[in-house]
Amino acid sequence: MKFYALVGSPRKKWNDDQLIDRFIDGIHDLLPDAETKKVYVYDLDFKGCRSCFGCKLKKNETGDCIIKDGIHDLLIDIRNSDGFVMASPIYFMDISGEMRSFLERLMYPGPTKKELVISTIYTMNMTEEIFKEKMAPVTGFINAYFNANFHAGEVDTITAFDTLQRKNNDLYVPGHTDHEAKAARHEVQFPIDLQNAFDAGVRFANKAKNKQDEHS
Numbered sequence: 001m002k003f004y005a006l007v008g009s010p011r012k013k014w015n016d017d018q019l020i021d022r023f024i025d026g027i028h029d030l031l032p033d034a035e036t037k038k039v040y041v042y043d044l045d046f047k048g049c050r051s052c053f054g055c056k057l058k059k060n061e062t063g064d065c066i067i068k069d070g071i072h073d074l075l076i077d078i079r080n081s082d083g084f085v086m087a088s089p090i091y092f093m094d095i096s097g098e099m100r101s102f103l104e105r106l107m108y109p110g111p112t113k114k115e116l117v118i119s120t121i122y123t124m125n126m127t128e129e130i131f132k133e134k135m136a137p138v139t140g141f142i143n144a145y146f147n148a149n150f151h152a153g154e155v156d157t158i159t160a161f162d163t164l165q166r167k168n169n170d171l172y173v174p175g176h177t178d179h180e181a182k183a184a185r186h187e188v189q190f191p192i193d194l195q196n197a198f199d200a201g202v203r204f205a206n207k208a209k210n211k212q213d214e215h216s
């Protein structure tokens with residue numbers, strides 16, 4: 001089986017990247033032979049959907065995106081994979097801009113033939129209470145689009161709140177955020193977040209395995 005792990009943060013080795021690594025460990029714990037490909041969307045040479053409707057042309061038999069840039073082949077490969085996990089920081093109450101642009105290109109060609117297993121990871125500064133109060137429309141729409149385009153069913157979501165944003169606070173001008181308190185919380189909470197990501201990876205693999213068994 002082949003899976004993609006899409007990192008929507010520009011910061012390597014930070015919150016999203018570490019959580020996705022543990023998620024991948026969880027996949028391999030259950031499916032040691034699974035192929036997992038990690039992709040940093042900020043490293044790719046692309047722009048969002050241009051609304052050219054090339055994917056909808058009658059003569060376009062595959063219905064694939066026709067823009068020949070740095071993600072053309074990757075989009076096709078993801079759409080033919082067994083599933084993906086998407087990790088994104090919350091930027092201005094949404095997923096990051098690059099991830100959003102990437103999803104436009106991945107989803108506008110419409111429903112895949114295959115059912116994909118999909119999980120999401122969101123990391124953010126806000127608390128769990130604010131996330132629940134404010135973010136449901138955003139995550140709900142993303143899940144609905146994943147369902148409509150990839151037949152994903154229930155999308156398993158894990159979250160990390162009040163995340164560490166920077167190291168060595170002495171370098172930065174003081175602001176309203178208490179970065180010392182964040183660092184202290186990180187020591188205690190982040191190992192739990194990592195374990196949650198691992199467990200979610202196992203659940204994801206289990207779902208993919210069950211799907212494969214159903215279809216064989």
Ligand SMILES: Cc1cc2nc3c(=O)[nH]c(=O)nc-3n(C[C@H](O)[C@H](O)[C@H](O)COP(=O)(O)O)c2cc1C
Nearest residue numbers: 009014015016089090091092093123124125126163
């Ligand atoms: C441009 C920008 C916008 C952000 N907007 C929000 C926001 O609206 N809500 C929030 O809770 N956190 C916000 N954050 C904080 C990040 O979501 C948070 O630090 C995240 O965990 C960073 O992920 P990373 O460490 O993987 O890069 C923002 C950060 C940046 C850089």
